[in-house]
Amino acid sequence: MDFKFTQEQDKFRQEVREFLGEELRQGKWQPSCDAWIQGYSPEFTKKVARKGWIGLTWPREYGGQGRSHIDRLIYTEEMLRYGAPAACHWFADRQIGGAILRYGTEEQKKEILPRIIRGEAYVGLGMSEPEAGSDLASVKTRAAETDDSYVLDGQKMWTSCGMFMNYLYLVARTDPEAPKHRGLSEFIIETDLPGITITPTIDITGSTAWAEVFFDGVRVPRKSLIGEKNRGFYQIVNQLDFERAGLERLMGNYPLFDAIIRYARETDWNGLPLCKDTLVRHKLAQLQVEFEVGWLLTYRVASVMDDGRAPNVEAAMAKAYSTSFEQHLASAAMDILGLYGQLVATSKWTPMLGMAPHSYFGSKGYSLQAGTSEILRNILATRGLGLPAAG
Ligand SMILES: Cc1cc2nc3c(=O)[nH]c(=O)nc-3n(C[C@H](O)[C@H](O)[C@H](O)COP(=O)(O)OP(=O)(O)OC[C@H]3O[C@@H](n4cnc5c(N)ncnc54)[C@H](O)[C@@H]3O)c2cc1C
Known part of the structure; x- marks a missing residue:
C-alpha cells in the first residue's frame, strides 16, 4: 500500500507541530504520559479552540471545519507526540460532539457544539x-x-x-x-x-x-x-466505536517512547552507551515495529470514518492492539531502566520524570477502559470473523 498524505495535510501537521513546539519552548507544560486524559488546562484548550482545531470534522454550520477524519488524526497524533495537556476538550471533541450531531436536536446542536468548539464545554x-x-x-x-x-x-x-x-x-x-x-x-x-x-x-x-x-x-x-x-443503549454502542477509534490508545505514552530512545542513546552502562547493548536495541526495534503496525491500524479506522461508516471491527482491532503496545512499551522501559525504573517522580534520581513507572502502572487501566481487550476480541471473533457468540 502506498500511503501518502496530501500536501495540505503535511502542511497542517507542520502547523500543529510549530504551535506545540512553541508552547513547549515557552515551558507551558512538560511532556507527560496520559496528558490527553490527565492534563487539565482550560488555558491550553482555549488556545487550541482559537486555532479552530476542536470540532475539525463537524459541519461548518455548527462552527466546525468540515474536514476529514484523517486530518483530525494528524492533529491528535501531534497532540499526543508532544504530550500536550488536552484533557479538557478530548472527549467532547472525540465522541460527544459526534453523538450530538447524530442524535441531538437542532437546539442541542446550536447550543452545545459551539461551546465545545470555543473550548468552554468540558464533557465527561x-x-x-x-x-x-x-x-x-x-x-x-x-x-x-x-x-x-x-x-x-x-x-x-x-x-x-x-x-x-x-x-x-x-x-x-x-x-x-x-x-x-x-x-x-x-x-x-x-x-x-x-x-x-x-x-x-x-x-x-x-x-x-x-x-x-x-x-x-x-x-x-x-x-x-x-x-x-x-x-440509549443502541446509541451508545455506536458511540463506543468512536471512543475506541483514536490514536491515544497507541500514543498516550509516546513521550515515554521518545524519552527511552534518547535515554538509551545518552546513557552509559559499564562504559558503553546503552544503545549498543543488543537486548536494549532489540527491545526498542521491536517496539518500533509494533508502533508502526498500530499506527496503520488507527489510520485505517480514520479512513473508514471518512467513508461514512462507523468503525466497529476496525476500531476494536486498533484499540486491542494499541493498548497492548502501550503495556509492552512500559515493560520495556522498566527493563531498560533497571532498578532506576522503580523510582517515582519525587526522587532526584528518577530518570525521565518518572514516566516509566507511571506508564507501567497506568497502562493496565487502558486495556479495560472503553471496552476491555476480552470484549474487543469477542467483537473481532463475532463481527470480524463471523464466529458464533460464545455460549
Ligand atoms: C482508566 C479507566 C478510565 C475509565 N474511564 C471511564 C469513563 O470516563 N467513563 C465511564 O463510564 N467508564 C470509564 N471506565 C470504566 C470502564 O469502561 C470499565 O472498567 C470497563 O467497561 C470494564 O468494566 P468493569 O471494570 O466493570 O469490569 P467487568 O465488566 O466486571 O470485567 C471484569 C473482567 O471480566 C471480563 N469480561 C467481562 N465480560 C466478559 C465477556 N462477555 N467475555 C469475556 N470477558 C469478559 C473483562 O474483560 C474483565 O477482564 C474507565 C476505566 C478505567 C480503568
Whole structure:
C-alpha cells in the first residue's frame, strides 16, 4: 500500500507541530504520559479552540471545519507526540460532539457544539457503574420522567476527568419495566446541578483523574435527553466505536517512547552507551515495529470514518492492539531502566520524570477502559470473523 498524505495535510501537521513546539519552548507544560486524559488546562484548550482545531470534522454550520477524519488524526497524533495537556476538550471533541450531531436536536446542536468548539464545554462520560461495566445494559441509575423534567438517582464510577468536567454525558434507566437493553436513555447535563456530588478516585499512580459521580434527586430539564427515549443503549454502542477509534490508545505514552530512545542513546552502562547493548536495541526495534503496525491500524479506522461508516471491527482491532503496545512499551522501559525504573517522580534520581513507572502502572487501566481487550476480541471473533457468540 502506498500511503501518502496530501500536501495540505503535511502542511497542517507542520502547523500543529510549530504551535506545540512553541508552547513547549515557552515551558507551558512538560511532556507527560496520559496528558490527553490527565492534563487539565482550560488555558491550553482555549488556545487550541482559537486555532479552530476542536470540532475539525463537524459541519461548518455548527462552527466546525468540515474536514476529514484523517486530518483530525494528524492533529491528535501531534497532540499526543508532544504530550500536550488536552484533557479538557478530548472527549467532547472525540465522541460527544459526534453523538450530538447524530442524535441531538437542532437546539442541542446550536447550543452545545459551539461551546465545545470555543473550548468552554468540558464533557465527561458517565457510563460505568459499580455493577455495569462490560455489561453496560445493567445500568441502574434511574431517570424518572415528570411533567417538566427527569429526576436522576444513582451513581457513576470511573468518570474520566470527573473532577473538572462541567458537563456529563450519561446513560440512565428511563423504563425499569422494559428488557434491560431497551429501557435506557442518554442525557447531557451540567455538573453543577443541585444533588450532584463528585468525589475523586485515586488510582495506583496517585492520579485523581477519575471520579465517582452521585445523583440524589437531580432534576434535569427534558431538553437534556439526547436522541430517542429508551434507545440509549443502541446509541451508545455506536458511540463506543468512536471512543475506541483514536490514536491515544497507541500514543498516550509516546513521550515515554521518545524519552527511552534518547535515554538509551545518552546513557552509559559499564562504559558503553546503552544503545549498543543488543537486548536494549532489540527491545526498542521491536517496539518500533509494533508502533508502526498500530499506527496503520488507527489510520485505517480514520479512513473508514471518512467513508461514512462507523468503525466497529476496525476500531476494536486498533484499540486491542494499541493498548497492548502501550503495556509492552512500559515493560520495556522498566527493563531498560533497571532498578532506576522503580523510582517515582519525587526522587532526584528518577530518570525521565518518572514516566516509566507511571506508564507501567497506568497502562493496565487502558486495556479495560472503553471496552476491555476480552470484549474487543469477542467483537473481532463475532463481527470480524463471523464466529458464533460464545455460549
Ligand atoms: C482508566 C479507566 C478510565 C475509565 N474511564 C471511564 C469513563 O470516563 N467513563 C465511564 O463510564 N467508564 C470509564 N471506565 C470504566 C470502564 O469502561 C470499565 O472498567 C470497563 O467497561 C470494564 O468494566 P468493569 O471494570 O466493570 O469490569 P467487568 O465488566 O466486571 O470485567 C471484569 C473482567 O471480566 C471480563 N469480561 C467481562 N465480560 C466478559 C465477556 N462477555 N467475555 C469475556 N470477558 C469478559 C473483562 O474483560 C474483565 O477482564 C474507565 C476505566 C478505567 C480503568
